[in-house]
Amino acid sequence: MGRGKIEIKRIENATNRQVTYSKRRTGIMKKARELTVLCDAQVAIIMFSSTGKYHEFCSPSTDIKGIFDRYQQAIGTSLWIEQYENMQRTLSHLKDINRNLRTEIRQRMGEDLDGLEFDELRGLEQNVDAALKEVRHRKYHVISTQTETYKKKVKHSYEAYKTLQQELGLCEEPAWFVDNTGGGWDGGAGAGAAADMFAFRVVPSQPNLHGMAYGGNHDLRLG
Secondary structure: OOOOOOOOOOOOOHHHHHHHHHHHHHHHHHHHHHHHHHHOOOOEEEEEOOOOOEEEEEOOOOOHHHHHHHHHHHHOOOOOHHHHHHHHHHHHHHHHHHHHHHHHHHHHOOOOOOOOOHHHHHHHHHHHHHHHHHHHHHHHHHHHHHHHHHHHHHHHHHHHHHHHHHHHOOOOOOEEEEEOOOOOOOOOOOOOOOOEEEEEOOOOOOHHHOOOOOOOOOOOOOO
């Protein structure tokens, strides 16, 4: 029994559709190779599946570009002329934009102003003023940000200094010791000599020295 006739319509099931495509693609490629060998023909096939996958076949004696060139010669037209014209129009448009931007930059720098009318000059002035305001706003923002950053750094440094002081056990104010003998550094005593005052920093671990000043009955001499 022969196979039943298959109705030619779109296969709704995606899996079946892909399987059928794969099988029939293999058959078409086989027929193209047979035509190339048996008939010495130049054959090119380009295929895209419904998922966008690309397949091609071309006779060994030529390539895809050669086939397209011969096709254009045969039908007397160019497949690329429309695309080339679109590219030329796009390039021309981009050149116009570039030229206008360069002119605007020169005018904002105070150049090429001779050909401008009053309304154009006024519009240019307004644009420059608006740009200047934006620049100043940005400058003040940067200054403010840097100032806050420096304040934080100073605060952090001060806190680190205080922490280090506490770790070293140093008090803020020095303790003062007075020598009323007036002997001075050489140990000699003299009538009417001024009292010598010496500053020493007291460590909190020595509480017996806090608040003490030597004078009167408690003289401190440097021997």
